[in-house]
Amino acid sequence: MEELPAADPDPGDVVIATRALTKRYRGGQLAVDGLDLAVPAGSVFGFLGPNGSGKTTTIRMLMGLIEPTSGTARVLGRPMPGASRAVLPHVGALIEGPALYGFLSGHDNLVRYDAADPTADPRTRRTRVAAALDRVGLTAAAGKKAKAYSLGMKQRLGLAAALLQPRRLLVLDEPTNGLDPQGMREIRALIREVAADGTTVFLSSHLLDEIEQVCTHAAVMAQGRLITQGAVADLAAGARGRLVVTTPDVGDAARVLKERGIGDVVVEENRVTGEPPEGDPAAVTAALVAAGVRVRGFGVERASLEDAFVALTGEGFDVEG
């Protein structure tokens, strides 16, 4: 597994670089502890960690909303929060869910956020707002008051605000939180689209499979500390895959696998898993069949990020934190 350098001097390659970034809230809570993050340009970067692990706190520091207690953060090669005015017009962000003016229509909400950007030309505001609404599929609902929007629509309007300008970096803090599967799919499709345009996407999530589905790179946080970061493929490669036998005869199957010297055999309902065999897997199949095991499925499952996480931390990924 290859670790990316903590900070790259060439900002063309590293969009976000932090060094020993630390935040202790006024209550004394150490939320982020000595974080060294490097987000390569053009990546879809998953920022993974259970609830309370410091993801939102990190994003607040990157966006200049809160001051780090110590350490530094550079976004697009410039220090934050010092260079907020120069950096943020190139960054779209969705932080801790959307926030809208309920008494304004969806369209007017975007007009308001666009007007807040001093680098946004007022003459092209309407065009930009219409394009952003179209991009997230809210053109038909543009005239409705935002308080009448469903959560999914609010989330999409928040994304539209983040996409008012062509961005170099899109920061999304748990963008699928609270959405139904259809809503999640829509958001993921949008993320892929934005990434295909060349925008670097920094995506925080407590959902492993979400990171696996859309990210090229990932960093794993736990209790404010960075556990690892790198390309998703490299992270997953750190953990070996698993042999999976699907069968109603789990007892017999487990016995045969153990006889063949396969380690860590785990019996589940209708399937038995274990470490991948050293030699030809076909020999294992033959042995199973010879022992009268009704084999319904057989194969080696690719290692997942979750396997990698377990391998790294020696514990399960506890979503509840």
Next chain:
Amino acid sequence: MSRAERAQSTGQRTDQRTDQRTDQRTDQRTGEQAGRRTGPADGTYARTPSPLWTFGLLRSELVTTFRRWRTLALLAVLAAVPVLVGVAVKIETSDGSAVGGDGEGPAFIAQITNNGLFLVLTALAATLPFFLPMAVGVIAGDAIAGEANAGTLRYLLVAPAGRARLLIVKGATTIVFCLVATVVVAVSALVVGALLFPLGEVTTISGTRIGLAEGLARALLIALVVAASLIGLAALGLFVSTLTNSGIAAMATTVGLLITVQILDQIPQLDALRPYFFPHYWLSFADLLRDPVHWDDLLRNLGLQGVYAAVFGSAAWARFTTRDVTV
């Protein structure tokens, strides 16, 4: 091709895509280099905005504030006060008797029947102690805290509105509200006064008479002074608004402070302090209706409002530009 290489090639593609977008959006960018990634040192990340674009936020703030149902309700209440006073005076005097002859009721109320213009002064004198400042306290208190409450503050800041710019825009909008609120009272009073009572020459407090035109001019000046009287409270409310994430708490605190100071200003034992309370010289606007005008208290009032604006404006700035926005 490894993941890292793939990411690298995506990075290269960024430049081509940016070029295409630049073509589509030449209206927004100036020159070929705009929006292209050429490194931070030469500053070419920046779009080249016009300094005038910064006023877009002020316009947006004004539109947002004055389109709110709450703002309109406050203004409607203020507009109703002169109507109530005018109708009450009309009914009470319909049998030919005088009102407030023995000094009861708001200032100038006795003169309304002779000259509807005095309804403007009566209405301002009636709303200045509480209704007008309460409305200002609501708008000022909610200015920052309300955005924090709704979570919209973080999105304004990452837009990036800029903290100082946002605070200035909020302050300017609050001051515009002071003016609009006062003008609403004055115009409503003028319309009601003209409909219910005769208009004509104005007898000043000093007993001299001035023409209707000059009377109107003085009434306008009085409205401006009343609006300016509210600036101290507006600054105080804006400062309170930077202290909390609850719009309701900020509004209640500001209005509570207003009431407290108004009460303290009535206590003779506090004589040494009273000249420093922001409402102390509020009713000095009547001095504009003397002939010649008595400027002393008027100027003291404006000076005091200026001091409050400077002190609490700076405090709001110091607080808001350094505070952690975690909502």
